[in-house]
Amino acid sequence: MRGMLAAAIAAAAASVLPAEATAAPAASPLGTWLNPYGSVAVRTGACGDRLCGWIVWASAEAQADAREGGVTGLIGTQLLENYRPTAGGWVGTVFVPDMGRRFYSKIEPVGSDGLRVKGCILHGLVCRSQLWHRVAQPPHA
Structure with missing residues (x-):
């Protein structure tokens, strides 16, 4: 379950407006990101005028956790939904497949190759965060 929450949170980090995506600053959330457990990789990109993130690789354990949550095809699942830029980052919704729920994110x-992704309940009063790292390509791809 932690792996999926981490993946979902990480995916959330990948959102930005397409205009910003074109500029691709050093701290751009565009790219492929690996969660701290090394169990899920998420690729971020544009979805309309926002940015989103989709799972492009997942370990066997992460896929099993997702199946328990009712998600049978984890690869291709959208985790980060409708992120928009705000002061100091991006906000949107993260989908956690092993829980089958969406959370404020x-x-x-963090530097040029890291994202601190937070998933929150109670409108941001209780949050959990993880540090995701940029990768050139997903593991075993």
Whole structure:
């Protein structure tokens, strides 16, 4: 379950407006990101005028956790939904497949190759965060 929450949170970090995506600053959330457990990789990109993120690789354990939550095809699942830029990062919704739920999410850049992804309940009063790292390609791809 932690792996999926981490993946979902990480995916959330990947959102930004397409205009910003074109500029691709050093702290851009565009790219492929690996969660801290090394169990899920998420690729971020545009979805309308926002940015979103989709699972492009998942370990066997992460896929089993997702099946328990009712998600049979984890690869291709959209985790990060409708992120928009805000002061110091991006906000949107993260889908956690092993729980089958969506949560408020905030993403903050950490250097040029990291994202601190937060998943929150109670409108941001209780949050959990993880540090995701940029990768050139998903593991075993």
